[in-house]
Amino acid sequence: MSFKTQRILVVDDSQAILMVMQAILAELGVEHVTCCESAQAALSQVEQQPKVFDAIFTDLNMPEMDGMELIRQLGQKGYQGGVIIISEMDRRIIDLASNLARQNHALLLGNIAKPIQLVEVERLLKKLSTLSRPQTEDGQLISEAELLHALSNSEITPFYQPKVNRATQQIESLEVLARIVSEQHGFTVLPARFIDVAEDLDLINLVTFQLFEKATAEYEALKEELPHPCQLAFNLSPIQLEDMNCPAKLSLLLELNHLQPSDIILEITEQKPLSSANQLETLNRLRMKGFEISLDDFGTGFTNINQLKSLPFTEIKIDRSLITHIDSDYFSQVITKSLVDLAIKEGFKVVAEGVERIEELQYLERYKHDLLMQGFLISRPKAKNELIRWIHSWLRMTNFNS
Secondary structure, three states: OOOOOOEEEEEOOOHHHHHHHHHHHHHOOOOEEEEEOOHHHHHHHHHHOOOOOOEEEEEOOOOOOOHHHHHHHHHHOOOOOEEEEEOOOOHHHHHHHHHHHHHOOOEEEEEEOOOOOHHHHHHHHHHHHHHOOOHHHOOOOOOHHHHHHHHHOOOEEEEEEEEEEOOOOOEEEEEEEEEEEEOOOOEEEOHHHOHHHHHHOOOHHHHHHHHHHHHHHHHHHHHHOOOOOOEEEEEEOOOHHHOOOHHHHHHHHHHHOOOOHHHEEEEEEOOOOOOOHHHHHHHHHHHHHOOEEEEEEEOOOOOOHHHHHOOOOOEEEEOHHHHOOOOOOHHHHHHHHHHHHHHHHHOOEEEEOOOOOHHHHHHHHHHOOOOEEOOOOOOOOEOHHHHHHHHHHHHHHOOOOO
16 A cells, blocks of 8 residues: 555654654655654644645644644544544553544544554554545546436446344344445446535535435345344435425335335444534434434544434444454544444444454454444355355355255
């Protein structure tokens, strides 16, 4: 993995630490490194160029302004990059630092201990890469005309990715992911190229409802392949929760396909805050109607662990940035354990997203009775017919009889 394009700011009052970090980052191929000996100087750099730095490595104990105040001010000023603490921290400090960062809208990625090791810096740069993959990786955003063409020709197509209970080996739910599939031109467009376009053009409801209609129509065939109950999970944007008629519209679509709200999980991304009265009322009404509600991408947004006690979520999905290299990432281990402990106490489900390495799976096995798992290591998103073949293979491998 190349870190050449990442832009890093390092903040520490020790010249020796700055020199070590410069040497490590240079060895890892990072070409854009800025160093500051004080938090004030770092804050000034960010104020001048708020979108320049992808991540900030900061010490905690510094004179005048310490690292915690720097993190708070970065969040208040709308800094969108990742923050990494250079300090040895025990579990309680990590928990508190993570919650404080969230409350101030800062994205805390983890911590590295002194003396600083190259492998630890590399691990956190990899985590940063999972949050900031360039748009060109999947191609440029499609145009308004291309999106309207896809909608009018019913090209929004459901792909499915399983969430698996490792303790029972059961497929408990299938996340429904949107693709644009053009049979005429023979290509598939991934959501990174059109979801933001749909939101900007106020077409996201049309995308969601077309996806919802197709997936619920296929649901009966998918259920026949499984020897146990399985739900469908759909993504909703916080923007869509502003529509007070959203619960009624989704309920009508279910009635037309002879389904119940309890068959459906609605995943709400954490990357944008849930704050308006309309959003919270819609969220509550969906829950009252019997839909299960999942908080998606936990770890990338605004909700802290304590807030989960008061919001009506039935499932929390830990973002892949916390699951990536969790086998060697103490920060991620602490956050995951805290979340699992809360889930056991409060009675909601937890899903580990983005499981891609066998080492991650092996580490998560300790939570297999309290954690669902999802990721490429288990199954990539698949269209219906391909998914059915995968289900048959999974059932044979786990000795289920359909």
